[in-house]
Amino acid sequence: MNQPARTPFVAALADAPLPASGIAWLDQARRGNLEAFADAGLPDTRVEAWKYTALRALAQRSFAVGDAQACERVVDPSAWAMAGIDGPALVFVNGVFRGDLSVLDALPAGVSLQPLSRALVDEPEALRFAMSRHYREPGDAFARLNGAFATDGTVLRVAAGARIAAPLRVLSIGAAAGHDLAWHGRHLVEVGEGAELTWVEQHLGSGEQAHLATQLTDFTVHADATLHHVVLQQAGAGSSLVRRSHYRLDARARAHLHVLELGGLLVRHDLRAELVGDAAAFHTHGAFLPDGRQHMDTQLAIHHQARQTVSTSTWRGVASGRGRGVFRGAIVVNAGADGADASLGNKNLLLSAQAEIDTKPELEIYADEVKAAHGATVGQLDERALFYLRSRGIPQAQARTLLTTAFARAPFESLADAALREHIQQLLLARLPD
């Protein structure tokens, strides 16, 4: 097979020195992933998973690996202040753990929370399974980069039976640097049997940088445990952000996911869930709001692998300006996953003639007695509703905002934490001014 010509993107990263860990298996995994990245480069749109997200522009750019000055970057903590939420938080600036900005004292009983950089020193063997993975699928370019270069991130464990009420947070902040940077976060979250956790993942960034970040997170939710995972994506306006989240749910485990995509220029989120235990339940909710020239691509894949497993997915897209949204929602019900119940809906709103949203629900069922429903729509604001509001005296722009906010907020009504719900409402209102 022909080697693809090296793009500036690949050239800059393929020859970058790998971080040295002194751990043989880790160095080997990093080398393997980097080689695989260098060989295959970035996927083009012929790769099914990247069909609607062209990486041509990204391929022409080059990024420096990591930020040697990350610890000196000045960032403003008020950027992530959240009314009613002041629990433990792990803060990363340009991919590097910042102890000075993090809040790690007063961890609730049953919680172990550490930056990956420390965990790799303290207990590398415990991370071996996750960190020695090789990514072999076509289109895994960013996972390979992450596997090669990630040196920091989160290691969080909640002990069996511990029910943690206050949300724990991880903040990934992009700060302006002399040049565009690429950094990579690796996160491992484990919720023990019967435990409960609310995990808030935030992405923030100042406008004047155009960094690339990859974030890879594994969630393991053990039997009878509950995970609430909230993602607030407000990355810098010029930045590229590629995330992949894996969820593994044991028997009767439940995960509730709420994702709000607001920031970034090129944003890709892969969500993969494996419902491996009987009666596991996975509920995903999200909204993506590409505006300007933003491109936001969400790829959801839920695998029902056990009996009586349940999944629901409620996603909304709102595209304005020349914004582009992509949503793929795939539900696979494996043979033997009898009695599974899956539903997926994606409704989208186009607010301008240049905006575009491509949505594709997919259903594959190989089991018996399965209930499955899915649907996707793309439309404009309801003219009748708009007229109704205006006829009562609400000016047109305000009426449009009211309807758009209501539309985008719908997936978050199910969010259990009231402070987070209110915060999201405020973010939406700020995003859609009247």
Place this chain on the structure above:
Amino acid sequence: MLKIDNLHARVEGKDILKGLSLEVKPGEVHAIMGPNGAGKSTLGNVLSGREGYEVTEGSVLFEGRNLLELEPEERAAAGVFLAFQYPVEIPGVNNTYFLRAAFNAQRKARGEAELDSMQFLKLVREKLKIMQLSPDLLNRAVNEGFSGGEKKRNEIFQMALLEPKLAILDETDSGLDIDALKQVAEGVNALRSPERSFIVVTHYQRLLDYIVPDFVHVLAGGRIVESGDSSLALKLEEHGYAWVAEHGEPAGASA
């Protein structure tokens, strides 16, 4: 207050109103009756400024202003209110929030002080009592999942709150049970005043037993073909619209 002169309007390329004239003075209640498809709702939509309703001829003056050049929200602030024949469900928009946004937007447009949420809630409670509407409807999304009757009562509740100068009630009585019909009529009657006018579109004489109109008009084929006092409604009830055609339709009005 309202002076409609020779109004012609078109929807989707189809002429619906064909020379409608009507004058409503302050304090008057005008009932409009007429067969299905005659153009009654079209008149309400044209008066409140709905898009897609193209006025091709004629004029509408509201308190001396050209109503037709105003945006829907400007008409609302000027005092025009339409109670919809089919109120729209708006998922995700809280009813109280919507009402306050509307109320304050109108006040702002008129240069009046806006009410804060405490003041507004107090006002809402007063008006709720008048309409005997269940307060939990306020915490729901606008009209979402409301029964047919609740939707209609919600329209009248909004009218009571917004206190328009001219209210157009488009078949607000349709689908109401007898008690609700009386409540709606009471709500309207409570608002009757020498400054406030009503155009009441209905198919049923019964409503007019409760809301006694000063004038009754028959709208057919896009224009007013017969006008009279409240006894006209009784005649229509007895004889049907065919009677109008025989009795006194102006020349050239038949479609």
